[in-house]
Amino acid sequence: MSRHKLVKNLDLDEELDDYDGDEYGYDEGGEGGGLEGINSYTRPLYPRIHLLTICVIIIRAQRRRSRSMHLYPALTTLLTQHKENMREGTIKVREALPTGTALDSITDKEIQEALWHYYYDVGKSVTYLLNTYSKAAKKAEPKKKKGRSSFLIASGVMFSQAGEGALGSLADLEDLAREDDDFVVQHCSKSFNFAEFFKDTPWFNVPIERQAVLIPPLYPRGGLLGGSSDGAPKMSKLQALAAARKKKAQEQKSESISEVDKPMASLSLGPSTGKAHDTPLDREYSQSAVTQKPVSRGFPLRKRKNSNPHEKAPKAPPVEVEPTQEREEMDLDQAQNDQASPSAFASTMFGSATTSPRKPENIFTMPYTATTVAASPTDAFAGPSPDDVVLAAQSKASKKGGKDSSKTPKTNGEKKADQIASGVEAMKLDDTPRAKSKNLDVLAEYEKAKTKNAANFVVIGHVDAGKSTLMGRLLYDLNVVDERTVERYRKDSEKLGKSSFALAWVLDQGTEERARGVTIDIAMNKFETEKTAFTILDAPGHRDFIPNMIAGASQADFAVLVIDASTGSFESGLKGQTKEHALLVRSMGVQRIIIAVNKLDTVSWSKDRFDEISQQVSAFLIQAGFQQKNISFVPCSGLQGDNIARKSTEPAGLWYTGRTLVEELDNSEPITRALTKPLRLTIDNIFRGGIQNPLSISGRIEAGSLQTGDALLAQPAKEKCFIKGLEVDQEPADWAVAGQNVTVHLSDIDPIHLRVGDVLCSPSAPINSIKHFTAKVLAFEFLMPMQIDVHRGRMHVAGRIKEIVAVLDKSTGAIQKKKPKIVKPGTVARVVVELDHAVPLEAPSRVVLRSNGDTVAAGLLE
Numbered sequence: 001m002s003r004h005k006l007v008k009n010l011d012l013d014e015e016l017d018d019y020d021g022d023e024y025g026y027d028e029g030g031e032g033g034g035l036e037g038i039n040s041y042t043r044p045l046y047p048r049i050h051l052l053t054i055c056v057i058i059i060r061a062q063r064r065r066s067r068s069m070h071l072y073p074a075l076t077t078l079l080t081q082h083k084e085n086m087r088e089g090t091i092k093v094r095e096a097l098p099t100g101t102a103l104d105s106i107t108d109k110e111i112q113e114a115l116w117h118y119y120y121d122v123g124k125s126v127t128y129l130l131n132t133y134s135k136a137a138k139k140a141e142p143k144k145k146k147g148r149s150s151f152l153i154a155s156g157v158m159f160s161q162a163g164e165g166a167l168g169s170l171a172d173l174e175d176l177a178r179e180d181d182d183f184v185v186q187h188c189s190k191s192f193n194f195a196e197f198f199k200d201t202p203w204f205n206v207p208i209e210r211q212a213v214l215i216p217p218l219y220p221r222g223g224l225l226g227g228s229s230d231g232a233p234k235m236s237k238l239q240a241l242a243a244a245r246k247k248k249a250q251e252q253k254s255e256s257i258s259e260v261d262k263p264m265a266s267l268s269l270g271p272s273t274g275k276a277h278d279t280p281l282d283r284e285y286s287q288s289a290v291t292q293k294p295v296s297r298g299f300p301l302r303k304r305k306n307s308n309p310h311e312k313a314p315k316a317p318p319v320e321v322e323p324t325q326e327r328e329e330m331d332l333d334q335a336q337n338d339q340a341s342p343s344a345f346a347s348t349m350f351g352s353a354t355t356s357p358r359k360p361e362n363i364f365t366m367p368y369t370a371t372t373v374a375a376s377p378t379d380a381f382a383g384p385s386p387d388d389v390v391l392a393a394q395s396k397a398s399k400k401g402g403k404d405s406s407k408t409p410k411t412n413g414e415k416k417a418d419q420i421a422s423g424v425e426a427m428k429l430d431d432t433p434r435a436k437s438k439n440l441d442v443l444a445e446y447e448k449a450k451t452k453n454a455a456n457f458v459v460i461g462h463v464d465a466g467k468s469t470l471m472g473r474l475l476y477d478l479n480v481v482d483e484r485t486v487e488r489y490r491k492d493s494e495k496l497g498k499s500s501f502a503l504a505w506v507l508d509q510g511t512e513e514r515a516r517g518v519t520i521d522i523a524m525n526k527f528e529t530e531k532t533a534f535t536i537l538d539a540p541g542h543r544d545f546i547p548n549m550i551a552g553a554s555q556a557d558f559a560v561l562v563i564d565a566s567t568g569s570f571e572s573g574l575k576g577q578t579k580e581h582a583l584l585v586r587s588m589g590v591q592r593i594i595i596a597v598n599k600l601d602t603v604s605w606s607k608d609r610f611d612e613i614s615q616q617v618s619a620f621l622i623q624a625g626f627q628q629k630n631i632s633f634v635p636c637s638g639l640q641g642d643n644i645a646r647k648s649t650e651p652a653g654l655w656y657t658g659r660t661l662v663e664e665l666d667n668s669e670p671i672t673r674a675l676t677k678p679l680r681l682t683i684d685n686i687f688r689g690g691i692q693n694p695l696s697i698s699g700r701i702e703a704g705s706l707q708t709g710d711a712l713l714a715q716p717a718k719e720k721c722f723i724k725g726l727e728v729d730q731e732p733a734d735w736a737v738a739g740q741n742v743t744v745h746l747s748d749i750d751p752i753h754l755r756v757g758d759v760l761c762s763p764s765a766p767i768n769s770i771k772h773f774t775a776k777v778l779a780f781e782f783l784m785p786m787q788i789d790v791h792r793g794r795m796h797v798a799g800r801i802k803e804i805v806a807v808l809d810k811s812t813g814a815i816q817k818k819k820p821k822i823v824k825p826g827t828v829a830r831v832v833v834e835l836d837h838a839v840p841l842e843a844p845s846r847v848v849l850r851s852n853g854d855t856v857a858a859g860l861l862e
Ligand SMILES: Nc1nc2c(ncn2[C@@H]2O[C@H](COP(=O)(O)OP(=O)(O)OP(=O)(O)O)[C@@H](O)[C@H]2O)c(=O)[nH]1
Pocket: 461, 462, 463, 464, 465, 466, 467, 468, 469, 470, 500, 501, 504, 517, 518, 519, 539, 540, 541, 542, 598, 599, 600, 601, 602, 636, 637, 638, 639, 640
């Protein structure tokens, strides 16, 4: 039961009668809790305060019996006393009042009101009653006391004011209710007066000087939510000129308006005002509302066919308009005087607006729309869009020496046809080189240049194998990185407590990479030997960043597999990313692999350890498809620089007499490039916002060649662009060939059409975007029809293995089993893959299939 219900249902008398003070263990005369205590506390107070207090206490006591029951006896006595005082007082007042007058009609209730007010003082009560009721008797209709309630409800307990339960004046109870939110007073009266009822509410007592005054805005509300009826937004000179012309046209027109129009105008809604359209733009729109069918989409500055007064005003007299139609239009015009035009958007959404007149002061005409209130949703888009206008203007400008369209005005159909034609024209690929082309024979230039052999190699291996440190040492020893830089890295890494990573910082440039001591993305760096210009692609070893490793591996000509020779690390690496990385690079077409058996300083340059590792890894690599002749091992210490760029000086390591790592790299066979194939350049990075070159991309040319001024096709966007400038290895160049890493500055393309992983190709021999392909893959995990991600370099797209066509013999490629349900790891299979969306792919691209963060297969498109 709710609190209020409990109190409402309470029979107070019964409660008081039933109450036994001992029930709760309190003695009536107990300390501070009995009648005496209460009386001594309350006796000096005025009786009505007494009584109100008592009421509240009774009600509260009822709710919190356990805490206040000791007050109960005192309260009961007080209430009884009050009743007795009232009864006696009433008798005495009646005796004192003159009889045989209008005062005979005074009720007991009114007497008790007076007694309550004057604290049982009979004399004062009589004087008050005499004064009040004698005056009232003089009036024909004795006035009832304003706002006097016929009954009160205090916290749900009803006390009749007329009866014995009358506890106090209404004002007192109201005061009490205001102070105590537990005490609720409800008023019910036949002659209920709202002004009286709310007279003490704070918002009615705000002094006049503090009351808010609505001041109309000085300038019209502009924008989407409003407009202006008495001022226009600031206009440009062009707008002002247009407005002046409109005004002139309107004046000319009003002069030529037929007599028929005048009585029509008088039929319009609302009072006719000469200054309904105070702004020139308003006038323009108002006029267009009268003389045109509603067609605007809300572009007021667009020049309308019949808006030019010099062309139309004299030729199009209003008599051409049907009288009924014109009357409607005039009425609409007048209605617009009184209300803002709905926006084009509102018209489109809700159709016609109401034409009922509204008070002008509440209306702000929108200056941005010429839409009339009668505009229909379809009409709203009947006019040409701004794009149409621009396209039309462009097509007009491009037609050099064509026939003068102004002389022979075109029909709407012809215009539309022109627009479509110009649109198609704009979509057509423009083969004209934007930058000046030297029209070089790039292959002949390449031969002539006798450029150094270029090779990219990817550095792979399990996490923390020492890949970055090894490459940092290599660059340091080859003087690609100077001592000061390395010294600075040493100091900075020391501050982070990662001094052993100082050399790794040469490649790990990212703040997070340095803070965590982990490579996250491919780091590129360059160095040259006498024979070859090398590009290092330092891959992350952590399994979370395998997609980045794949991106690096896709650009590599060969690989350097770094193995941590320290105790336990080689073994755990073999189970981890050592094998996975090796398999991946092989699957991606890498044939040559150099294994740097690193951290040999931690095993005292143990030859046995080196041999053990070499044997195990060699066996595995041959199994993965590498040829023995393409596998070489170098024992080294990246940290100390042994056998990297120089021979080891460690006495314990003198047993190794073979090549250093750099010598081994330099010993690689030159890679055959697909120079004569159509251009294929996968975007590895996009740079925007350059001042001279706002849009540039970088990547490695996989096939073909290019030169400044060439047209390129970006796939899958199918967007054509032009080579504005070129850089090969950060040096400006006029041309580049397959195998080179280039930065291409592009023109005539919006950056939104380009993404990392997209392919730039020759428009004459484009790469197609496909959604299905068949591939011969090596399974790393169990394969079945399943969801996968397809990776090709930086590009990756979601898809699924839709079908397993066959299991193939590893060496011969012959079909071993058709349509198997599942393919075991280590097996070669032919699968059909379906992609979520089309991407530029073609045979014999190498792809990697991954699922739930694991590499499940890799292979070749067929
Ligand atoms: N003793 C010793 N420690 C080495 C050697 N090479 C690298 N380290 C240490 O191995 C730790 C990891 O080195 P990194 O170069 O960051 O390893 P990483 O393979 O590049 O790591 P990720 O790229 O994150 O996979 C660092 O503390 C290096 O100091 C080495 O030859 N000897």
